[in-house]
Every structure is written in structure tokens, then in C-alpha cells.
Amino acid sequence: LDLAAPSAGLQRLLPGPAPRMTILSNLSLSVGQGEMLGLVGESGSGKSTLARAMMGLVKITEGNLRFEGQPVRSRADFVKVRQGAALMFQDAVASLSPRRKVAAQIIEPFQINGVPLPDGEKTPLAMLERVGLPPALAQRYPHELSGGQARRVSVARALALKPKLVIADEPTAGLDVSVQAEILNLMTGLRRDMGLSFLIITHNLAVVRHVTDRVAVLYLGRMAEWGPTREVFSRPYHPYTRSLIAAEPQADPRKRRADLALKGEIPSVLARPTGCEFHTRCPLARPRCASEEPRPQMITPERMVRCHFAEETRIETQGGNHGT
Ligand code: SF4
Ligand code: MG
Numbered sequence: 001l002d003l004a005a006p007s008a009g010l011q012r013l014l015p016g017p018a019p020r021m022t023i024l025s026n027l028s029l030s031v032g033q034g035e036m037l038g039l040v041g042e043s044g045s046g047k048s049t050l051a052r053a054m055m056g057l058v059k060i061t062e063g064n065l066r067f068e069g070q071p072v073r074s075r076a077d078f079v080k081v082r083q084g085a086a087l088m089f090q091d092a093v094a095s096l097s098p099r100r101k102v103a104a105q106i107i108e109p110f111q112i113n114g115v116p117l118p119d120g121e122k123t124p125l126a127m128l129e130r131v132g133l134p135p136a137l138a139q140r141y142p143h144e145l146s147g148g149q150a151r152r153v154s155v156a157r158a159l160a161l162k163p164k165l166v167i168a169d170e171p172t173a174g175l176d177v178s179v180q181a182e183i184l185n186l187m188t189g190l191r192r193d194m195g196l197s198f199l200i201i202t203h204n205l206a207v208v209r210h211v212t213d214r215v216a217v218l219y220l221g222r223m224a225e226w227g228p229t230r231e232v233f234s235r236p237y238h239p240y241t242r243s244l245i246a247a248e249p250q251a252d253p254r255k256r257r258a259d260l261a262l263k264g265e266i267p268s269v270l271a272r273p274t275g276c277e278f279h280t281r282c283p284l285a286r287p288r289c290a291s292e293e294p295r296p297q298m299i300t301p302e303r304m305v306r307c308h309f310a311e312e313t314r315i316e317t318q319g320g321n322h323g324t
Contacts, residue, residue, distance in 0.1 A: 023049050023058075023269055026296070026306075027223040029216055031165060036191060036198045038208035038229060040244065041218035044266045047201045048090065050218070051167045054199075055087050068164070083113065085165040086158035090173065092150040096142040102128075102153055103138035109160035127156040131186060148179035155186060165197045166190075172207055184211050205248055209233055214302075217241045220277040221269060223296070227303035237305040237313050239284045259283060276308070284309060 024046050031037045039047050052058040054065065056078030065072040067081045089095040096105055103124035110117055117123040125135045131152040142150060151171065158166050171187065172180035188211055190196050200212060208215050208229060215233075216226035217240060225238035236242045239260075246260035263281045267273060273280045279289035286309075294306045299314065307313070 022061075022221075024053065024221040027218070027221075029223070029226075031197050031199050033164070033197055034191060034195045035214065036188070036200060036212045038212035038215040039199060039201045039218060040203060040205060040208055040215060041224075042203055042244075042266050044220075044268070045218045046221035046269070047203075047218055048169055049221075051087060051169055051199065051201055054167060055082060055085065057087075083161055084163055085167060086161070086163040088154050088158045088166060088168045088171060090169040092147070092154040093142055093145070095154060096150065098142055100141070101138065102140050102142070102145070105142075106138070106153060106156055106160070109157055113161060115161065127160065128153075130159065131156045132182075146179075147175050148182060151175065151179075151183050152186065155183075155190075159190070159194075162194075163196070165199065167199045167201070169201045170203070171200060172202065172204060180207070187211065205233075205244060217244070220266065220272055222277055223304065223306060224278065225303075225305045225307075227300075231303065235314075237299060237303075237310045238307050239282045239313065240278050242313065243281075243283070276306075284313070 027050075029037075029039070029050070039050065041047055049058055053060055056072075056075075065081075067077075067084060070077070070080075072078060072081055096102075106124045106127050107117060109115075110123070119126045124138045128135060128137055133149060133152050133156070137145065137149065137153075142153075145153065155166075158168075166187075168187070172183055175183065184207065187198060187200075191198060198212075200207065202208060212229045214227065215229045217224040217232070217238060219240050224240045225232060225236065232241060233245065236245055242257075243260045243262045246257040247262060250256055260283055263283075267277075267280060273290070275291045276282070276285070276289040276294050279285040282289065288308055292308065294308045296304050296306050297310055298304055299310065
């Protein structure tokens with residue numbers, strides 16, 4: 001996928017005509033049927049933009065997108081994608097309209113798409129039940145919901161048109177740990193019962209570790225590494241992945257790897273570093289990294305890493321030197 005996109009964030013940053021620039025490039029991503037794929041990276045890495053591109057909300061200038069094996073190019077193709085895939089926006093409460101009752105909002109996807117209500121008047125109640133909410137909530141307004149309830153309402157809306165794929169942008173953000181677990185259980189249950197595929201976008205590695213089959217690590221709009229979740233977490237090859245893991249809260253602070261700590265902030269996409277985009281913060285960077293862009297390397301048919309020195313980190317992690 002190579003995407004040139006005036007992203008919402010950039011428009012807010014830079015008034016005037018929307019700037020066009022390549023936000024994401026050199027990446028490919030696939031979500032299999034019934035699979036849960038995690039997409040991780042810090043804020044500013046392009047995760048939400050990627051999700052929006054998959055839904056046709058950001059322009060893809062080069063590259064291709066397929067849905068259920070079919071190429072997606074025209075406006076009509078994207079209409080099909082939007083019926084078969086649902087996007088759960090990052091802020092559940094903000095994505096609901098404050099002045100309309102839950103019942104009205106929950107049936108909106110049917111109305112927008114001209115689809116008759118599957119259970120007539122009972123549709124909102126059936127939808128609430130499916131996501132584990134009591135019928136009484138149908139008559140409430142969004143501000144009367146807890147964060148977890150609002151999240152469930154957004155799951156219900158996402159499921160309305162019986163999608164094959166749900167793209168969930170930060171589904172657990174802002175929720176207490178116990179509520180986070182409930183939402184994740186809801187999603188894994190839906191996958192089990194309906195064979196749904198999920199793309200879970202998050203900066204929370206614990207979420208990815210617990211529920212996903214595979215994980216892709218994004219840095220500044222480029223894929224750093226991907227592979228089966230268990231393997232990536234036990235043997236991360238990319239220095240960025242290793243730093244993200246090292247930054248997770250540790251029960252035993254002595255296990256912290258100071259040598260892997262991320263330096264500074266993620267640069268802006270407007271000032272993408274040359275060579276390897278991670279070289280300004282990489283603990284292992286060498287002169288070559290500033291000038292030469294690393295190419296994707298398949299370490300196994302299921303694992304990709306983009307780093308000039310992946311071979312070395314590989315030997316080190318296989319030597320059991322890593323703290324996780
Ligand atoms: Fe770090 Fe260089 Fe690898 Fe980039 S290519 S991740 S800067 S070691
Ligand atoms: Mg985001």
C-alpha cells in the first residue's frame with residue numbers, strides 16, 4: 001500500500017488547502033478470515049490512517065487493496081468494502097451524537113444503507129442484547145453511558161450490517177483494566193460465534209498479546225516487523241519492537257532494559273528521517289542506517305522484519321538475552 005493522504009490531523013495542523021503527502025508506504029497487510037490481527041505503534045505512526053485507507057476514507061495513490069479476493073478500486077468497490085467491513089472509531093463517546101437516544105443511533109447503519117430493520121421495532125433491543133447490554137439503555141443518551149457501555153454500543157453499531165471484518169481503532173482506550181478485559185472478551189466471543197475477522201489497532205501491547213493471532217508493528221508509516229504474535233513478543237527482531245516491549249510496565253523494575261529505551265519523540269511525518277526512518281531513535285543505529293533504507297526481509301514465511309541488522313538481533317534474541 002502506498003497512500004498519499006491529507007490526513008485530518010495534518011489539516012488541523014496546517015490551515016489552508018489540505019496538504020497532500022505520502023503518509024504510508026512500503027507496507028502490506030492482510031487479515032485472514034476469522035483472524036485477529038494487531039496493529040501496533042506509537043501515536044503518529046499512521047495506524048488510524050491505515051485503517052481509514054482500508055475503508056476508502058483516505059486516498060490510495062499507488063498499490064492495491066483487495067477485499068474477499070476482489071480488487072478494490074472504484075467508488076462502487078469501496079461501497080462494498082464499507083458494507084463488508086466496519087470501522088469502530090477511536091473515541092466511542094465522541095462518535096455518537098450527543099442529542100440522540102441510543103436506540104436511534106444503533107439502527108442508523110440500516111437507515112444509511114437503506115437496509116430494512118432485521119427485527120422490526122425490536123431491532124435496537126436485539127442489537128443491545130448481542131453486545132451484552134440491558135434493553136433499558138435503548139432510551140438513554142450517550143452522556144448517560146459509562147465508557148464501557150459506549151464502547152459496546154459502538155460494537156453493536158459496527159455489527160449491524162453483519163460485516164466480515166471489524167477494524168477497531170483503540171477499542172480499549174480510556175477504559176479501566178477490568179472493562180478493557182470485558183470488551184476484549186466480547187470481541188473474541190464474536191469472532192468465535194460469527195467467524196468475524198478483526199484488525200485491532202492499539203498502542204497497548206498487553207491487548208495485542210492477549211487476543212491477537214498475528215501482529216504488525218508500524219513506525220512512521222512503514223512496517224517495521226510482523227509475524228505471529230507469540231513469536232514477535234518472545235523474539236522481537238526489530239529494534240523498535242524491542243523498545244516497545246521494553247517500555248511496557250514491568251512488575252520487577254530490575255528487568256527493565258535501559259539499553260533498549262526509546263529516545264525522544266516520534267518525528268513528524270512532515271520530517272521523515274532519511275534512510276531507515278527509525279535511525280534517529282534507534283539504540284543500534286550505525287552510519288549506514290541514515291542513508292540506506294532497509295528492505296523487507298522474510299526471516300521465515302510468516303515473519304517479516306525491516307532492519308539492516310536484523311540478523312544480529314536475531315542471534316542475540318535466540319541466545320535468550322532478552323528480558324521478556
Ligand atoms: Fe535501527 Fe538501523 Fe535497523 Fe533502522 S536499520 S532499525 S536504524 S539498526
Ligand atoms: Mg490513532
